[in-house]
Amino acid sequence: MLKCLVPAGFLIAMLAAGGCGSPEPSPDTTSEEDYAVMRDEMVAEQIESRGIRDPAVLKALRTVPRELFVPLEDRRFAYRDAPLRIGFDQTISQPYIVALMTELVRPQPGMKVLEVGTGSGYQAAVLAQCEVELYSIEILPGLADRARGILAELGYGNVKIRTGDGFDGWPEEAPFDAIIVTAAPPTIPQPLLDQLGPGGRLVIPVGRLNQDLLVVTRTEDGRFERETKAGVRFVPMTGKIEEGP
Numbered sequence: 001m002l003k004c005l006v007p008a009g010f011l012i013a014m015l016a017a018g019g020c021g022s023p024e025p026s027p028d029t030t031s032e033e034d035y036a037v038m039r040d041e042m043v044a045e046q047i048e049s050r051g052i053r054d055p056a057v058l059k060a061l062r063t064v065p066r067e068l069f070v071p072l073e074d075r076r077f078a079y080r081d082a083p084l085r086i087g088f089d090q091t092i093s094q095p096y097i098v099a100l101m102t103e104l105v106r107p108q109p110g111m112k113v114l115e116v117g118t119g120s121g122y123q124a125a126v127l128a129q130c131e132v133e134l135y136s137i138e139i140l141p142g143l144a145d146r147a148r149g150i151l152a153e154l155g156y157g158n159v160k161i162r163t164g165d166g167f168d169g170w171p172e173e174a175p176f177d178a179i180i181v182t183a184a185p186p187t188i189p190q191p192l193l194d195q196l197g198p199g200g201r202l203v204i205p206v207g208r209l210n211q212d213l214l215v216v217t218r219t220e221d222g223r224f225e226r227e228t229k230a231g232v233r234f235v236p237m238t239g240k241i242e243e244g245p
Helices: 032-050 055-063 072-077 095-105 122-129 141-153 190-194
Strands: 084-087 090-092 112-116 133-138 159-163 176-181 196-207 211-218 224-233
Touching: 032 055, 032 095, 055 095, 055 122, 072 084, 084 141, 095 122, 095 176, 095 196, 095 211, 095 224, 112 122, 122 133, 122 141, 122 159, 133 141, 141 159, 190 196
Parallel strands: 112 133, 112 176, 133 159, 176 196
Antiparallel strands: 084 090, 196 211, 211 224
16 A cells, blocks of 8 residues: 655656556666765755754655665656656655655654555655664555565664555554554544554544545543644555445
8 A cells, every 4th residue: 555645735747657568677877976966955955945854854865765666767766856656556755745754753763653555665764764663564565575675675674564454553563652654544544543652643644535644643641633734645545444434
C-alpha cells in the first residue's frame, strides 16, 4: 500500500508505471558528488523553503541517497519535486511530503515508530536516519523484499520490515510512540489507534478522493485529539480496510 500523494497546494501529475516493452535501463553515470549536490539543492529549494525546520529531518534528507530507491532509468529525476514510479503500479512520494510527515512524527532517537506502507523504503530510511526504532509493514511482497534489501545494504539495522496488511498494525510490538501511514483509508483503522501509546502521534491521510492529512494525538488520559495539517491525495489503503464495517 504505497504512497502516491500530492499536497493540494502543490498538485503534481502522477507518473504511470512502466509496462512491457520499456527500454533497457541506461547506465547511471551520475557521480556520488553530483547526487550530494542534488540533495542539498532539494532540501534548500523544496523543503526548507516550505517551512520544514526540524534539524534532524533536514539532516536526514541531506543524507539518505534517494536515488537508490527509484529504478535505475529514473535516478536522474530522483530529486525532482514530484513522485516517481517504482514498479508494482506504485510511486515514491515527492520529497516535501516525506519531509512534512517526518516532521509531524517529531522523531527523537530511540522512539518506537510504526510505518504502514514501506513502499520504496525511502520514508523508512529517513526515519531510520533520525535514529528511531522503526517497524514497517508492506502489503506487496515484492516491494517489501526490495526495500528490505536496500535498507540492509545502507546499514539501517534499526528497521524491521514485515509483509502484511497494515490495517492490523503490529500488535506484538505495541505500544508505539508514533505511527505513520502512507496510504489513505476512508476512516482510521481502530487497531492503529489502539496501538498508539499515551502521548503518541498518528500521522495519517484520511478520506477517499481528496483527503486530509491528520495528526491524532493520544492524551495521557486515553482521549484522541485530531488536527488537520493539509489537504492531500494518496492512493487508497488496500486490504482489510476495503471490506468496510
